[in-house]
Amino acid sequence: MPTSPITPPGGTEADVSLSEVGEFGLITRVTSGRRQPPTTLLGPGDDAAVVAAGDGRVVATTDVLVQGVHFRLDWSSPEQIGRKAAAVNLSDVVAMGAVPTALLVGLACPASTPAAVAAGIADGLWAEADVAGAGVVGGDLSSASTMVVAVTALGSLEGREPVTRGGARPGDVVAVAGRLGWAAAGLAVLGRGFRSPAVLVDAQRTPQPPYAAGPAAARAGATSMIDVSDGLLADLGHVASASGVRIELDRAAFAVPYRLGEIASALGADPLDWILTGGEDHALAATFAPDTALPEGFTPVGQVSDGDPAVLVDGAAHEGEPGWRHFPPA
Amino acid sequence: MPTSPITPPGGTEADVSLSEVGEFGLITRVTSGRRQPPTTLLGPGDDAAVVAAGDGRVVATTDVLVQGVHFRLDWSSPEQIGRKAAAVNLSDVVAMGAVPTALLVGLACPASTPAAVAAGIADGLWAEADVAGAGVVGGDLSSASTMVVAVTALGSLEGREPVTRGGARPGDVVAVAGRLGWAAAGLAVLGRGFRSPAVLVDAQRTPQPPYAAGPAAARAGATSMIDVSDGLLADLGHVASASGVRIELDRAAFAVPYRLGEIASALGADPLDWILTGGEDHALAATFAPDTALPEGFTPVGQVSDGDPAVLVDGAAHEGEPGWRHFPPA
Structure with a gap:
């Protein structure tokens, strides 16, 4: 034609x-001249x-x-x-x-x-x-x-086994790579009609997943891994269910980036709420055997323990919605 | 969760x-218990x-x-x-x-x-x-x-080379497998508010592509192949362009299925128009070197010749639209 x-x-x-x-x-316009x-x-x-x-x-x-x-x-x-x-x-x-x-x-x-x-x-x-x-x-x-x-x-997979949600074991370290809460903060800003801070608004518009961290975690022997799309608690909940384990996060392990804290203060929000439940940043959450040297980009934020599948923060369930739902109950 | x-x-x-x-x-409902x-x-x-x-x-x-x-x-x-x-x-x-x-x-x-x-x-x-x-x-x-x-x-591909649109050569036989014109006839019926003949209406609702014929054509050495989704003339036009050849179809090579002829007569339509330009049946059109024994399901309908890329029917361009366009010119 x-x-x-x-x-x-x-x-x-x-x-x-x-x-x-x-x-x-x-x-023709969108395919020609591409590498x-x-x-x-x-x-x-x-x-x-x-x-x-x-x-x-x-x-x-x-x-x-x-x-x-x-x-x-x-x-x-x-x-x-x-x-x-x-x-x-x-x-x-x-x-x-x-x-x-x-x-x-x-x-x-x-x-x-x-x-x-x-x-x-x-x-x-x-x-x-x-x-x-x-x-x-x-x-x-x-x-x-x-x-x-x-x-x-x-x-x-380059010959490696896939890292599923189902391999977390009691004793494992829970670690995250990439941004958490930035897109949620950007959404809060946009929702109030603002266009800045640009770094947060851009985070909502375009996530920056830590692409290299995924294969790096696999090479380091990650026992489970998930893309944080709906919110850290919601997505770690999938890992807990699939692995049959409890995941315990330490509130103090999460550093609040300066910009996030600043805008949370201005909007009267809790930045840790964005970090724990905000979706769309597409960070990675993974578990590693306790003696593993965490690959570059990963920060430890908790540990895996025995118990009914659940995600706890400082030993207690988090209040509120753990993340985004497409078809929330009427 | x-x-x-x-x-x-x-x-x-x-x-x-x-x-x-x-x-x-x-x-859970749509994934559990599947094989x-x-x-x-x-x-x-x-x-x-x-x-x-x-x-x-x-x-x-x-x-x-x-x-x-x-x-x-x-x-x-x-x-x-x-x-x-x-x-x-x-x-x-x-x-x-x-x-x-x-x-x-x-x-x-x-x-x-x-x-x-x-x-x-x-x-x-x-x-x-x-x-x-x-x-x-x-x-x-x-x-x-x-x-x-x-x-x-x-x-x-099971080790075979992919059969593209670009390999048709002058002298090749053009052959088709699967239904042509059935979905178009079904659409004409539905568009007039009828629900029968069921066989044509069902053809519009659910195509029945000749799945086995594709790999069979590849094994037989097909030089080019295309899925007929927009209409035979439109899709063979892609083969003609990609291969740099002319494709000549013989009107007499197309048998009009009884049901198609019957409903065309009732609606005052030309069944060959449905066969040549009707989309959505997902037949396969392929070309084969002239000495090839056509695989089961394929019927010869024309030949490939030298010349500017075009699709001719009995030596002339077909009148009217060659097939479906999503964004027709305003």
Whole structure:
């Protein structure tokens, strides 16, 4: 099929909608001139892509981002939305101890969407994939009444066993890598109509998962690991359940970053509440045998003990919601 | 995290919405008691799944289905929607000559959606994956104002080279496997408010891709292959462009199935128009060197020749749209 350039004669990208440029025009715009990593054996443009899976296994995960639920076009740029859609998936791959190799993206949006918005989302996906060493190998585009970005990420275990949620053992150290509470603080700021501090607002718009820390934890022998997407307590709750253990966190082990403390004070919030229950930072929480030298980036925050599965903070249950729920009870 | 049963005391599945059952309740309902194929090394329930990729490569593709665009809840059952979402992706995998191994699904839908609808979609995905030999290894659930089903399919090439769109050579035979025009006829019937003939209406609701024909074509040495999703002429147009060849179809080579001819006559339509331009049947079109014994299920319908990339029918361009476009020119 003939493809059309995304920019019509005399116009700019911002002027044209998807219905004007057409799906093939957009696909050409977002795929041409991209650099693929060596793991991309066959990139976009055919019925399916082919990606290297060196050790005969592939790690795969999918996460959907919905306009008005996970992002707002008046809060985030298209590039930031693309970066976030990539990051939340890439983070799940590294949480298994794997190295990300590829992303596939399904984009549904109104036909009136400016082509520049769709192209910006694609640019953000490519940029974040590049940070993690992955390629964007496939996609699909559809019209819809609301914008939905569905991403699948693939990864390679490089011969290691996957680090699941089910391997934590009594006596293990609980450690975290990456930011906690920053996105929640940014959301609180945005929700009150502010646009600063930029570092917190940006944290909400685009997480910065500690990609290298996942495979590093696996190499160090992590017994369990999880991506902190819904909130540390909620996600460690999954580890406690899957491993059949109790997880005890030490409140004093959490340092409150200066900016977080400052804005919590200004908004009358408890910064530790953001740290313990805030989602969307995509930190990693892992457990290690007690004699393990923690890999770079990990900070110990508690220990694993015997007992009914639960997550305690200084020996007691945390008050309030442990994290985000998509379909809260009516 | 505790999970709740999908059916509350005294109620039935049909009575409860996603907001009542909660995401963890639904996930438990749609994942428990399922049988996974041997390629599923680690199934749903962790940050990511692990799938076998025996020859060190994985085929991956993604397709998004949107309510009101690809399906209607008043035309299709939830199971049929799930089957279709799986089929359109599995078909892309076999069109590379690969054997499907796994599906991942992102489901976005209103919180008021009956839990039984979401569970039905999941049942359909599992059923269709099973037909193709694949497992459902991961998923994500989100609230959204409209329903979007985003599926990614993975597959194994079993040591073969992928069959792309770019390998057709002058002199090759063009052959098709699977149904053509049935979904278009079904759509025409549904669009006029009818519900029969059931065989055509069902074809629109749930395609029946010839899964075995894809790997069979690859084993027979197919030089190019494509999944017919938008219409035979439109999709062979991609083969012509990618291969730099002309494709010439013989009108007389297409048999019109009795039911198709009958309903075309009743509606005043040309059944060959449905066969040549109708999408959504997910037949396979492939090219083979002229001396190839066509694998089971394939029928020759034309030949490849030298010339500017184009698809001709009895030597002339077909009148009208070659197939479906998501963002047609305004």
